[in-house]
Amino acid sequence: VQLVESGGGLIQPGGSLRLSCAASGFSVSSSYMNWVRQAPGEGLEWVSVIYSGGSTYYADSVKGRFTISRDNSKNTLYLQMNSLKAEDTAMFYCARSVVVAGPFPFWGQGTLVTVSS
Amino acid sequence: SYVLTQPPSVSVAPGETARITCGGNNIGSKSVHWYQQKPGQAPVLVISYDSDRPSGIPERFSGSNSGNTATLTISRVEAGDEADYSCQVWDSSSDHWVFGGGTKLTVL
Numbered sequence: 001v002q003l004v005e006s007g008g009g010l011i012q013p014g015g016s017l018r019l020s021c022a023a024s025g026f027s028v029s030s031s032y033m034n035w036v037r038q039a040p041g042e043g044l045e046w047v048s049v050i051y052s053g054g055s056t057y058y059a060d061s062v063k064g065r066f067t068i069s070r071d072n073s074k075n076t077l078y079l080q081m082n083s084l085k086a087e088d089t090a091m092f093y094c095a096r097s098v099v100v101a102g103p104f105p106f107w108g109q110g111t112l113v114t115v116s117s
Numbered sequence: 118s119y120v121l122t123q124p125p126s127v128s129v130a131p132g133e134t135a136r137i138t139c140g141g142n143n144i145g146s147k148s149v150h151w152y153q154q155k156p157g158q159a160p161v162l163v164i165s166y167d168s169d170r171p172s173g174i175p176e177r178f179s180g181s182n183s184g185n186t187a188t189l190t191i192s193r194v195e196a197g198d199e200a201d202y203s204c205q206v207w208d209s210s211s212d213h214w215v216f217g218g219g220t221k222l223t224v225l
Contacts, residue, residue: 034214036160044152044160044203046214057212060118093159101207103150105171107159 001025001106003094008111015084015115021077021094021108029072032097034104035079037090037113047092048079051100062088084115119208121217128223135191137220139204142185149187150205151180153198154219160203164189191222199224 007019021033035047048058048068056068067080077094091112095104122140129135139149149167152160162171164180167187177192191198204217 036214036216043201043219044154044205044216046216049214059213095160101148101209103162103165103205104152104160105162105165107161109159 001096003096003106003108005092005094005108005111008092008113010114010116011084012117013084013086013115016080016082017084017113019079019081019092019094019111019113021079023075023077023096026096027072028070028075028077028096032100032102033068033070033077034095034097035066035068035077036093036095036104036107037088038093038110039087039090042090045090050077081113084113086115089113089115118211118213119206119215121204121206121215123202123204123217123220125218126221126223128225129194130225131194131196133194135194135198135222137189137191137202137222139187139189139217140185141187141206144185144187144206145183147182147206149180149182151189152203152205153200154203155200163202194222194224196224198222 002024004022034049050068065083069078091110093110094108096106151164153163154160167182168180201219203219
């Protein structure tokens with residue numbers, strides 16, 4: 001099982017960015033895939049989840065601005081981030097759970113998003 | 118929204134026992150998962166479902182959960198255990214995951 005995030009970088013406030021999480025060793029379509037972020041020096045913050053059935057949920061802090069999705073043919077998870085704010089600056093991790101409401105045994109190494117002018 | 122409260126820091130001497138708490142309203146009715154995170158690394162699951170130890174996690178790591186407090190216990194603490202530890206629960210009322218603020222374990 002491997003998760004590899006990409007797409008992070010420096011972006012101006014109000015801008016958009018799409019993160020990717022390429023999975024191998026399992027199918028994203030049959031898993032519960034999450035995005036978790038960590039601001040510099042801060043704790044973990046859950047961002048979003050997509051269920052195997054396709055249902056999606058978001059933290060209140062990103063609802064309406066972020067969209068989680070997946071491409072089953074590419075076995076890849078995405079996070080489209082719009083209207084970015086300085087407080088969105090964080091390391092973004094994708095994480096896999098094998099059951100609904102289950103723990104996250106599998107994590108990627110993260111991709112850094114910096115929102116700054 | 119559901120809130121998890123952890124002490125910012127815990128210090129312990131090598132060979133002693135470290136106890137890291139995670140407080141939440143009736144947390145004993147929820148399943149608690151614990152993660153270890155070392156600087157520059159992704160989190161690692163060390164305890165799932167209150168007290169289950171994933172494969173590869175030393176027996177020195179254990180967990181309990183009752184009432185309003187869940188506890189991660191690390192016995193015979195080693196220098197390599199120095200890390201941030203975070204608790205996690207699923208809030209079924211909002212379909213949200215919740216993490217505690219994290220506790221930095223310092224080995225003296």
